Amino acid sequence: xxxxxxxxxxxxxxxxxxxxxxxxxxxxxxxxxxxxxxxxxxxxxxxxxxxxxxxxxxxxxxxxxxxxxxxxxxxxxxxxxx
Numbered sequence: 896x897x898x899x900x901x902x903x904x905x906x907x908x909x910x911x912x913x914x915x916x917x918x919x920x921x922x923x924x925x926x927x928x929x930x931x932x933x934x935x936x937x938x939x940x941x942x943x944x945x946x947x948x949x950x951x952x953x954x955x956x957x958x959x960x961x962x963x964x965x966x967x968x969x970x971x972x973x974x975x976x977x
Contacts, residue, residue, distance in 0.1 A: 897949070897950065897954040898949050898952055899946065899948050900943070900946075900955060900959055901944060901945070901947075902944050902947075902959075902962065902966075903921075903943070903944050903945075904942060904943045904944075904945075905930070905940060905941065906942075910973070911951075911970065911973050912941060912942070914969050914973050915939060915969050916934060916936050916943055917972075918965055918968075919932070919934055919962065919966075920934065922934075922962070925936075928950075929949060929951070930947065930948070930950075930954050930955070930958050931948045931949075932945065932948075932958065932962070933946040933948075933969065945951075947962065956973050959967055
């Protein structure tokens, strides 16, 4: 069985979405332990859709949590630079 979760980020500043996309891009290049991350960036309307697929629920949960933490880190860093 494959478990999936989708995270959609919209209504954010273009620079912030670009920073989040850049931070998550390496996750898309590698599939570790059957976990696959896909990023889709659209310009009009401006949004980022993150898809995470995993073979086990625990792998999905771990990847989801790490993705959310990385997004929060990027938002905090970009916010502190402004």
